[in-house]
Amino acid sequence: MATQRKAVALISGGLDSMLAARVVQDHGVHVEGINFFTGFCVEGHTHAIRRKDSARPKRNNALWVAEQLGIKLHIVDVIEEYKDVVLNPKHGYGAHINPCLDCKGFMVGKAREWMEQNGFDFIITGEVLGQRPMSQRRDTFPVVARESGANDRLLRPLCARLLSPTLPEREGWVDRARLHDFNGRSRKPQIALARSYGLHDYAQPAGGCCFLTNEQYAVKITDLWKSRGRRDYELDDIMLLKVGRHLRPRPHFKLIVGREEGENKFLEGYKNRYTAFRSTSHTGPLALLDGTADEADLQLSARLVARFGKGKDAASVSVEVTGPGHPPRSLEVRPLGQDEIPSEWYIA
Amino acid sequence: MNRHTLDVRYQLCPIPVIRTQNMVNKLPAGDIVEVLCTDPGTLHDIPAWCRINGHRLLDSEQGKDEIRIVLEVCRSA
Numbered sequence: 001m002a003t004q005r006k007a008v009a010l011i012s013g014g015l016d017s018m019l020a021a022r023v024v025q026d027h028g029v030h031v032e033g034i035n036f037f038t039g040f041c042v043e044g045h046t047h048a049i050r051r052k053d054s055a056r057p058k059r060n061n062a063l064w065v066a067e068q069l070g071i072k073l074h075i076v077d078v079i080e081e082y083k084d085v086v087l088n089p090k091h092g093y094g095a096h097i098n099p100c101l102d103c104k105g106f107m108v109g110k111a112r113e114w115m116e117q118n119g120f121d122f123i124i125t126g127e128v129l130g131q132r133p134m135s136q137r138r139d140t141f142p143v144v145a146r147e148s149g150a151n152d153r154l155l156r157p158l159c160a161r162l163l164s165p166t167l168p169e170r171e172g173w174v175d176r177a178r179l180h181d182f183n184g185r186s187r188k189p190q191i192a193l194a195r196s197y198g199l200h201d202y203a204q205p206a207g208g209c210c211f212l213t214n215e216q217y218a219v220k221i222t223d224l225w226k227s228r229g230r231r232d233y234e235l236d237d238i239m240l241l242k243v244g245r246h247l248r249p250r251p252h253f254k255l256i257v258g259r260e261e262g263e264n265k266f267l268e269g270y271k272n273r274y275t276a277f278r279s280t281s282h283t284g285p286l287a288l289l290d291g292t293a294d295e296a297d298l299q300l301s302a303r304l305v306a307r308f309g310k311g312k313d314a315a316s317v318s319v320e321v322t323g324p325g326h327p328p329r330s331l332e333v334r335p336l337g338q339d340e341i342p343s344e345w346y347i348a
Numbered sequence: 349m350n351r352h353t354l355d356v357r358y359q360l361c362p363i364p365v366i367r368t369q370n371m372v373n374k375l376p377a378g379d380i381v382e383v384l385c386t387d388p389g390t391l392h393d394i395p396a397w398c399r400i401n402g403h404r405l406l407d408s409e410q411g412k413d414e415i416r417i418v419l420e421v422c423r424s425a
Contacts, residue, residue, distance in 0.1 A: 037362050060362050060393045066400050073400055075366050239360065265386065269358020 005173040006030045008115050009124040010107060011073060012209055013061025015202045016126030016158060019193055021069055023157040024124050027174040033073040034114055035062040036107050038082040039238045040211045061203040078110060079235050087231050096218035098210065100135040101143065108148035122153040122168045129159040130184045158182045211242065216348035220246055223347045227251060236270065243267065246347040247304065253291030254347065255301055257308050275323035277305040280330065282317055284309020299333060306335035349378045357414060361389045365397050372403060377423040385415040
């Protein structure tokens with residue numbers, strides 16, 4: 001009896017990687033999924049923080065895809081290693097701070113390591129020729145294969161027939177004739193293929209699946225680097241950039257102000273590590289101060305935070321200030337007027 | 349059989365799932381893991397992760413401020 005071949009599929013949670021894995025399953029190959037968490041992933045949960053997005057499914061799409069396909073999914077935390085991809089991309093950035101080509105090479109490289117450690121035979125991605133301007137081009141596909149070390153053990157089932165045959169095709173582990181020749185940005189072939197498999201529910205993330213392609217996010221992370229005088233980040237930094245209004249009243253600090261209860265609840269988790277502000281006399285947001293602040297800065301921050309609460313028109317608002325290393329205190333402040341908040345304070 | 353508690357409150361998905369996965373992968377069959385979370389998505393994702401990977405979900409409940417999920421580590425033969 002022939003040995004059943006094993007493939008590891010990069011599963012993002014989107015339609016293309018789901019279809020790529022499904023196509024290879026049809027060839028009798030044992031498929032398991034791998035998903036990398038960089039910290040920049042856009043997930044249903046990121047949106048689920050906010051009430052306005054409560055209709056979106058609160059699910060991890062990669063897990064959901066794996067369950068639909070009946071495959072195991074290995075979620076790998078690559079936050080630390082990924083920093084070098086974001087900060088020093090050999091191939092540069094796309095429109096914002098998205099290092100797409102380096103990112104793809106990195107992820108396929110991590111999948112190759114996993115493949116070798118676990119005795120798998122080849123790697124599957126959902127890439128489609130011509131679909132992405134930076135990483136999914138005829139001239140960049142070989143770069144990913146080479147720099148990841150995957151070489152011809154990297155199979156792209158959705159466009160394989162437009163490319164040179166890979167090892168799994170040459171060895172007959174998959175039938176090249178039953179792979180696909182999808183090309184370009186149209187989604188119609190993928191949607192038709194999904195329908196043929198009876199797949200009707202799949203994630204279609206608006207604006208991509210990575211915050212690094214988001215213009216506002218890029219402005220916020222650039223502001224963070226500029227204010228600190230160095231290009232670096234920790235996980236907390238990049239998670240907090242996904243939440244709240246960000247205002248920088250002074251170069252040495254910024255405020256992150258919750259926009260609704262879901263965000264306030266999320267910010268609660270950071271309350272013990274940052275100076276935090278919340279009105280006790282009126283309903284209002286929780287806000288965190290990132291940076292350093294003297295007494296005048298604390299007063300200004302409290303007035304600003306009061307502006308975003310129900311007491312914005314009150315003569316005086318009580319704001320509790322808490323933080324690491326000092327006991328809670330209460331400030332009585334007059335909320336800033338709308339005309340006292342310059343638009344330049346808003347980051348993105 | 350040992351009982352373990354994993355506190356992933358205030359962590360956003362997929363961190364609660366990754367930390368559950370990393371803990372469970374080191375435990376023998378029969379051990380019980382209680383996961384404390386706040387992200388409402390964990391109510392969907394941790395059970396889904398259990399189903400995919402063959403672990404048994406024993407309980408999941410959403411309190412006012414926190415979610416508690418209990419699972420049993422299973423290993424296929």
